[in-house]
Amino acid sequence: MKFIADMMLGRLARWLRLYGYDTLYGIKEDEEIVKIARKDGRIILTRDSGLVERAKKLGVKAILIMSNSLEEQIRQLMDEGVEFGELFPENARCPKCNGVIVRVKKEDVAGKVPPKVYEAYDEFYMCTNCGQIYWPGRQWREMEKMDKNFKKLKH
Numbered sequence: 707m708k709f710i711a712d713m714m715l716g717r718l719a720r721w722l723r724l725y726g727y728d729t730l731y732g733i734k735e736d737e738e739i740v741k742i743a744r745k746d747g748r749i750i751l752t753r754d755s756g757l758v759e760r761a762k763k764l765g766v767k768a769i770l771i772m773s774n775s776l777e778e779q780i781r782q783l784m785d786e787g788v789e790f791g792e793l794f795p796e797n798a799r800c801p802k803c804n805g806v807i808v809r810v811k812k813e814d815v816a817g818k819v820p821p822k823v824y825e826a827y828d829e830f831y832m833c834t835n836c837g838q839i840y841w842p843g844r845q846w847r848e849m850e851k852m853d854k855n856f857k858k859l860k861h
């Protein structure tokens with residue numbers, strides 16, 4: 707399953723990436739969104755019913771996201787059959803750019819992360835596209851908390 711999310715759904719797009727889904731975000735024009743979805747076989751996620759209609763006419767799958775709340779959006783996708791399984795970092799996409807994330811050696815991030823972080827952690831991951839480095843720090847733990855909450859949403 708691959709997605710393309712409209713401009714209203716940035717947070718949802720980032721979370722889909724964290725769960726490993728190839729998710730495009732940042733394309734403003736409806737026409738362009740439908741074109742890319744059709745070409746790549748992506749499912750459109752949108753808050754705009756007009757865009758859903760437009761996509762369906764061209765045989766492109768689109769899901770009208772009903773709520774502004776992230777939890778409700780995730781619950782809706784669960785109901786649509788989207789699995790929220792393994793969270794970041796294994797098999798995840800970079801939340802910033804949708805690039806593939808790989809584990810890297812500690813030596814590889816020397817000088818690229820704050821010295822305190824380098825000392826405190828032995829596990830590092832890097833985005834192969836934008837170079838963003840990730841480690842199991844505070845933000846990571848916040849993410850795991852959110853993941854637990856999402857898993858409770860399932861009916």
Ligand SMILES: [Zn+2]
Pocket residue numbers: 800801802803804805833834835836837838
């Ligand atoms: Zn990236």
